Amino acid sequence: MSSDTKPTEVLDVRGEVCPYPDVKTQKKVKSMKSGEILEVLVDYPLSAERIPRSMEKSGHEVLKVDKKGTSDWSILIKVK
Amino acid sequence: MTDVELMLYGLVVGAIFGFVLQRGRFCMNSAFRDILVMKEYTLLKAVALAILVQMIGFHLMATMGWISLNPKPLLWGAMIVGGFIFGIGMVLAAGCASGTTYRVGEGMVGSFVALLGLMIGAVVTKVGALAWLAADLKSGIFKTITTGDLGVDPGPLLKEGSTSLTLANIFDLDPWIFVAIIAVVILAALVWKRGGEETKVEGTLSERIFKKGWNWWVTGIAIGIIGMITFWTFKNYALGISGGWFGFLNALITGELHRLSPEMLNWFTFLVIGVVGGAAIAAVIAGEFKLRAPDARRLLQQFVGGLLMGIGAIIGTACNIGHILSGIPQLSLGSMLGGAFIILGCWVTAYIMFMRG
Numbered sequence: 001m002s003s004d005t006k007p008t009e010v011l012d013v014r015g016e017v018c019p020y021p022d023v024k025t026q027k028k029v030k031s032m033k034s035g036e037i038l039e040v041l042v043d044y045p046l047s048a049e050r051i052p053r054s055m056e057k058s059g060h061e062v063l064k065v066d067k068k069g070t071s072d073w074s075i076l077i078k079v080k
Numbered sequence: 081m082t083d084v085e086l087m088l089y090g091l092v093v094g095a096i097f098g099f100v101l102q103r104g105r106f107c108m109n110s111a112f113r114d115i116l117v118m119k120e121y122t123l124l125k126a127v128a129l130a131i132l133v134q135m136i137g138f139h140l141m142a143t144m145g146w147i148s149l150n151p152k153p154l155l156w157g158a159m160i161v162g163g164f165i166f167g168i169g170m171v172l173a174a175g176c177a178s179g180t181t182y183r184v185g186e187g188m189v190g191s192f193v194a195l196l197g198l199m200i201g202a203v204v205t206k207v208g209a210l211a212w213l214a215a216d217l218k219s220g221i222f223k224t225i226t227t228g229d230l231g232v233d234p235g236p237l238l239k240e241g242s243t244s245l246t247l248a249n250i251f252d253l254d255p256w257i258f259v260a261i262i263a264v265v266i267l268a269a270l271v272w273k274r275g276g277e278e279t280k281v282e283g284t285l286s287e288r289i290f291k292k293g294w295n296w297w298v299t300g301i302a303i304g305i306i307g308m309i310t311f312w313t314f315k316n317y318a319l320g321i322s323g324g325w326f327g328f329l330n331a332l333i334t335g336e337l338h339r340l341s342p343e344m345l346n347w348f349t350f351l352v353i354g355v356v357g358g359a360a361i362a363a364v365i366a367g368e369f370k371l372r373a374p375d376a377r378r379l380l381q382q383f384v385g386g387l388l389m390g391i392g393a394i395i396g397t398a399c400n401i402g403h404i405l406s407g408i409p410q411l412s413l414g415s416m417l418g419g420a421f422i423i424l425g426c427w428v429t430a431y432i433m434f435m436r437g
């Protein structure tokens with residue numbers, strides 16, 4: 001991982017149910033500074049699709065959505 | 081159809097339904113909650129399209145004489161109270177009746193716990209300690225309002241002897257007029273809310289079917305067609321979920337497999353078992369099947385949510401599938417009322433849980 005995509009903070013919402021992964025991601029992003037990178041670890045398929053969509057809609061940059069294993073995703077978000 | 085044929089048919093249709101639910105992430109709790117909490121309309125569009133396809137499909141099949149519409153009666157007290165309780169329950173359970181059922185197939189233990197709650201709540205309210213409540217809310221001043229009470233003709237396309245009020249017969253107008261009006265409204269809303277939020281689905285056809293989440297319009301059309309096939313073959317009603325889970329636990333407890341109408345028990349119970357199986361197959365193929373559980377507090381919250389869904393579905397005579405997906409396309413006023421209070425209960429609870437502070 002190159003230095004510019006190294007996450008500033010990691011949010012692990014694996015095991016959480018609908019819609020907590022999304023709500024917790026939104027809260028976390030709000031608490032971070034512009035340009036910082038958040039890595040979200042999620043194992044709930046609907047949120048793995050919905051989080052990138054809603055982050056882009058709120059103007060943040062989705063750097064990467066990586067399916068790391070069975071129902072296991074890492075989402076890299078650059079805060080606007 | 082023989083019992084065995086009905087069981088097999090229920091399992092097969094249920095498996096296809098479950099496959100589509102999992103691929104499309106089709107959950108009405110998410111659909112209604114997200115427009116409030118996240119300003120997200122994707123799943124709501126899938127729900128609206130499924131309603132549109134079925135509304136036109138059901139009325140077309142009824143006009144051709146292949147089926148008779150069987151809208152739910154206007155049990156107004158029960159539908160208001162039951163719908164509201166169900167709506168609260170689905171937010172706590174983190175999934176509606178269908179969403180909870182398909183997520184059991186994904187290996188989500190929290191949804192399994194919610195489903196246990198749903199079954200217990202349903203049995204307790206239908207044949208157990210809370211049966212009085214369901215009965216009281218359907219009698220006295222809460223008595224069904226029928227076509228006879230209002231002096232209107234039930235009108236065409238309805239099952240023989242039905243006195244259920246619909247949007248068409250209450251105004252003494254042809255149902256197709258309302259089908260056309262609602263179709264135009266839904267299409268206009270879909271065009272208005274087009275673009276922006278769709279998942280960009282790429283890859284080969286097989287990858288797009290088996291590996292990635294479906295686009296909302298594929299899901300909406302597929303679920304609409306499954307509902308039409310169900311009504312056409314089964315004749316009495318389209319899709320339902322909560323009745324099937326009631327039948328499952330009730331049959332286990334009493335050992336009486338034919339305690340209710342045998343056809344209903346077999347059909348809906350095997351349908352929901354099929355849904356879990358179909359969703360599991362879809363999840364395994366997509367690499368999305370994993371046993372996982374939230375913490376103890378959340379599990380308890382989901383169990384209570386499931387209980388409320390079971391209680392609400394029996395009081396209100398249907399869950400989100402029976403009312404919103406299958407009842408509204410038949411223009412049933414009862415299902416519209418029940419559906420509206422399911423959404424209201426969902427919004428009030430979602431506001432309190434996710435939007436305050």
